[in-house]
Amino acid sequence: IVGAHVRELAEEAEARQEIANPYIIGVPLTERQEIFVGRTDVGARIEGLLLDRRRPPLLLYGQRRMGKTSLLNNLGRLLPSTIVPLFVDLQGPATQASDHAGFLYNVARFIADSARRHGLALPRLPREALASDPFTRFDEWLDEVEGALGQSTALLALDEFETLDSAIAKGRFDEEAILGTLRHLIQHRPRFKVLLSGSHTLDELQRWASYLINAQVVHISYLKEDEARRLIERPVRDFALRYEPRATRRVLDLTRGHPALVQLLCAEIVALKNEQPPAVRRLARLSDVEAAVPEALSRGSLFFADIERNQVDGAGLLLRFIAAQGEGAVVSQETLARQFPDELERALALLRRRELIEPVDRGYRFQVELIRRWFAPASPAPRL
Numbered sequence: 001i002v003g004a005h006v007r008e009l010a011e012e013a014e015a016r017q018e019i020a021n022p023y024i025i026g027v028p029l030t031e032r033q034e035i036f037v038g039r040t041d042v043g044a045r046i047e048g049l050l051l052d053r054r055r056p057p058l059l060l061y062g063q064r065r066m067g068k069t070s071l072l073n074n075l076g077r078l079l080p081s082t083i084v085p086l087f088v089d090l091q092g093p094a095t096q097a098s099d100h101a102g103f104l105y106n107v108a109r110f111i112a113d114s115a116r117r118h119g120l121a122l123p124r125l126p127r128e129a130l131a132s133d134p135f136t137r138f139d140e141w142l143d144e145v146e147g148a149l150g151q152s153t154a155l156l157a158l159d160e161f162e163t164l165d166s167a168i169a170k171g172r173f174d175e176e177a178i179l180g181t182l183r184h185l186i187q188h189r190p191r192f193k194v195l196l197s198g199s200h201t202l203d204e205l206q207r208w209a210s211y212l213i214n215a216q217v218v219h220i221s222y223l224k225e226d227e228a229r230r231l232i233e234r235p236v237r238d239f240a241l242r243y244e245p246r247a248t249r250r251v252l253d254l255t256r257g258h259p260a261l262v263q264l265l266c267a268e269i270v271a272l273k274n275e276q277p278p279a280v281r282r283l284a285r286l287s288d289v290e291a292a293v294p295e296a297l298s299r300g301s302l303f304f305a306d307i308e309r310n311q312v313d314g315a316g317l318l319l320r321f322i323a324a325q326g327e328g329a330v331v332s333q334e335t336l337a338r339q340f341p342d343e344l345e346r347a348l349a350l351l352r353r354r355e356l357i358e359p360v361d362r363g364y365r366f367q368v369e370l371i372r373r374w375f376a377p378a379s380p381a382p383r384l
Helices: 002-016 040-050 068-073 100-117 134-149 161-169 175-188 225-233 245-255 259-274 286-299 301-310 316-323 333-339 344-353 369-375
Strands: 058-061 083-089 153-159 192-198 216-219 357-360 363-366
Touching: 040 058, 040 216, 058 068, 068 083, 068 153, 068 192, 083 100, 100 134, 100 175, 134 153, 134 175, 153 161, 161 175, 161 192, 175 192, 225 245, 225 259, 245 259, 245 286, 245 369, 259 286, 259 369, 286 301, 286 369, 301 369, 316 333, 316 344, 316 363, 316 369, 333 344, 333 363, 344 357, 363 369
Parallel strands: 058 192, 058 216, 083 153, 153 192
Antiparallel strands: 357 363
């Protein structure tokens, strides 16, 4: 009787022991989160360009949710200790400021906060000090920052730079004042390196091109397969869920190593497994992956809808047509030309730039299966 009771208690305890879900959905990863994986190749390219004597500005370019901000938050892991990353979120109060003094004050606040996280104390720049001649006072403050750097180099990382472009376009800030100051910093302050981060190239935002001569693009895209595998199978130490090989392969095929989609799908797999009996809970099978896909599409609806509404510029019908042909289907250029005779080349070029489709055998297909499924109609179309 005692043995049976002990077994019953053990079974109840096991049933209560859910798999801890380590995945983080919808927000960038910070430097304190173990789940950040890979990107050593991107870090190495940034480091190499920072050593370039020509001191070119850098553009970290990649599609939305590809991990740009997470990378910037974790540059301290990837770069030598002599480089101090100074992160400025341009989606924050800086671009919402009502005037140049407010913009510069908030940029200085971000810089000082970021430096403090890396163990460097910078002098404050009080708001009232910017009242009469903000750009001169800000430039003087940068002199003080350089003094505090010692032998280190500052990497000024301006995230979501398109937000600043939008504020300039709306007339909130003067183009020459803001971008001219940035150009002056690049040209005349060798202790500072400048990195812009966004989902557009400088060619798409023409006003920036004349201020950032010889900018070098650092492309951030899908995780390498070994990096994605680690995120799937070993996101944190002592992760309690194991994957059969076919299940891991299917996650890779569905996501192509897109970091946000790997986290999204794997989070749903963990949630699904926690609903299962303890005897089968800790092994993810191929059927579990497929069962988690509808929930991932639902939970990630804002991500997918953003692609549809804000990134395809009227090419949604073209995407839906390709999506309707099924998983992995390649639609020939000839077929697309018959279906969409107007401005096809422009639409294809945009969708390729947004990394939604890719050319294959004189045709095109979706790059990521989960994104294709979002665009696919409920009833599959006849195969071409």
